[in-house]
Amino acid sequence: MLKNILPVCLLLLLSCNSNKKESPQQKDIAIVQHERLTDEQLLDLVEKQSFKYFWDFAEPNSGLARERYHPDGNYPQNDAHVVTTGGSGFGLLSIIAADSRGYVTRSETLERLEKVAGFLKNADRFHGAWPHWMNGNTGKVQPFGKKDNGGDLVETAFMCEGIICVREYFKNGNEREKKLAAQFDELWKGVDFNWYRNGQNVLYWHWSPEYNWEMNFPLQGYNECLITYVLAASSPTHSIPAAAYHEGWARGGAIKSSNTKYGLPLIVKHNGAEEYGGPLFWAHYSYVGLDPHGLTDEYANYWDLNYNQVMIDYKYCVENPKHYKGYDPDYWGLTASYTHNPDGSTGYTAHMPSNDTGVISPTAAVSSIVYTPEQSIAAMRNFYENFNEQLWGPAGFYDAHSQQYDWSTKKYLAIDQGPMPVMIENYRSGLLWKLFMNAPEVQQGLKKLGFKSGKYGI
Template sequence: MIKISVLFMFFTFLGCSSYGDKPNESTAVNPPIIKLTDEELIDLVQKQTLSYFWDYAEPNSGMARERYHPDGIYPENDAHVVTTGGSGFGLMAIVSGMSRGYITKNQGTERLNKIANFLANADRFHGAWSHWIDGNTGKVKPFGTKDNGGDLVETSFLAAGFITVREYLKNGTAEEKAVSQKFDELWKGIDWQWYTNNQNKLFWHWSPNYDWQMNFALEGYNECLITYVMAAASPTHPITPAAYHEGWARSGAIVSAKTKYNLPLILKHNGAEEFGGPLFWAHYSYLGLDPNQLTDKYANYWDLNSNHTKINYLYAVANPKKFKGYGANYWGLTASYSRNSDESIGYDAHMPSNDKGVISPTAAISSIVYTPVESIALMRNLYENYKTETWGVAGFYDANSLQYKWTAQRYLAIDQGPEIVMLENYRSGLLWKLFMNAPEVKQGLINLGFHSGKYGF
């Protein structure tokens, strides 16, 4: 098990007197608090959070559980339900753990091989996997009645992990090269073209029973940019640039002229055009896709994500609803567990336009590449002042509310994964470098009209 031990020194000074004298007044003092440096704090959070994907992974498949509840109580007996997209984040997290020495390269390679073998035998739908999979059987677990087939967005998150693993292992030992090749084959088997449904856009779902009835076209802006990048990068089933420009960018209608707190939003955030959407929109697509110096004719992607994050932060500082604790060291609205009006635990896409008084630690932590000072302040506040309530076996719990004195002492893969990946990208840029230097990724981005000064195209 991945564990962190932080030693605190305790000094107690006892008054001394000779026999028969009245004892001195107690001179015991409170133990001094030894604060972690920023680097120690980041390392602590990154390592502890990796436990989600290592110690608490679904045992048969090695994949990331959709959720982990330390109390062992799960709805609908879904302790063995694994998540496709969250496992893609987990693949990157495992690479990070190997590179940091949290786990050995041999251990990591063995786990990655197990995952590759499971996915090769799991249900697929024109090469794509379903949103949820039964970790015991590899069979689809429907996300909804008609959502019982391929989920292209979740598959794109998974595929970004494939490429990252492939690039990390491709020049290693014979065993590492063999695992690298397995992930390459899984990547090449995804039929992105199928999911256009013969139109100039991508669609989220296809079902063998309900065909295209979900009818959810991927139009920006939200978390789905990476889906178009992966589809354009495919060496076997690529989409045409027209799908990106006409579908995702809506023939240019994706561009926004709005500002908030004097910061341009740059792109129209679907359903959240005043403040921007939940912060996972600045994370999921950019775990491998490096927004530094990345542009196309619609946006500068560093400015897009940096502004989005700062707007979310400034909203917490302004705190128009006067929720307790909101401010410079307690902020971050994104999708996570939430507190329902009846005080039960639910799930909600928190954002300034849907603020329920609940912050999600992943929102600020995964934004560290954009707002390092503000993100570290959140981590330090939670760890030093609210550790008992917010810190557990796999890092910070999923959601917290000082307003309601409430914490969801549970974890979600899609929240824990971005924390590890973005902490690593902040420290070394490793996952960005692996993904962006993959030849087909570069070519796919070029085909869509992207430019990157950092990677030379």
């Protein structure tokens, strides 16, 4: 590996040409390579740069996160104003973290969040749930698919993780901050989670005013959707019975698994990925708010569940059974992202050990920092120091990279970018976990479903 050789080589190259007049660019290279970032400096840099996706490059009218950001401005189907509900929820969390670190001023934070609150209040909602995509100019639903043109309960749950944390962060502030907290509280209470049961003891992902329940996607574990049940049980206005969690999500107990990989128990049955576990975003999306430390119920210890899934992914990449170029202990991480198609085009897929295409997604390793700090920081440093030109851009790490194909997307997706600054902040301070887990109704909802967490008195 070249990680320790490359900086020295560049410095030697510059010194060998010392008889020539150095350009400003050459001087910058020498300084960058000589002053290697500490781990804390690297974490701060990646958190701040990733946050820019949700600040500098947000959709201007709504203040929400664009579904995607292409630095070259080349958007397919003119979708520069399409905003994403779930990714915007992660964006709210990143804004709180940025405010706490002084990346932006409090007045700037309040102005942006007031804009967001006004947009969300007037945007299309379907029994309280926002759609997967919206038009940032109009607030109208932007169909994600033909029948996916109504409420998306899972994306709404990701949004509500952010909404609740905004409320908690500002609820004891000055008059303006308390007013903002009340606006976000009203948004959260407007989601009719119970209606999305369709009269059964299970939650459904979608409802459309045109196609009703035809999408027919019950939320059954295990995947990224645990947070939906926690919030549905926590709702002070439209709560679900505990039976919906135990019979629907947990499949009457059938969610449990006795499978192991690399000596690590999977603990639950990962839908469609029972040998190795699923893509790593399953260990991220629900847990940007839910603190997995010591969190248990009758089905799992959620720290063990997530740690094991991440370590299985890591060990798989190190083993590299398909012999893809570059996979090693500092270059790993499989999750949903852009991918390199056999014909050379760019697509999208849920990378995981059972669907490994030779593409590494930086969000996989970076967002896993709360579980595997040593391995995640090593990967982050490798991405930044040795693949900077291919992987580092105006909003942090680009979405995907492959040494096998000498390929990088140089594009961003909100749902992939969002967990990185949030999980880095949770690793550094636990801020978002504390806000979410101490929310009174979240504590009540967790107790209702049989969760325990001594850390938060549950």
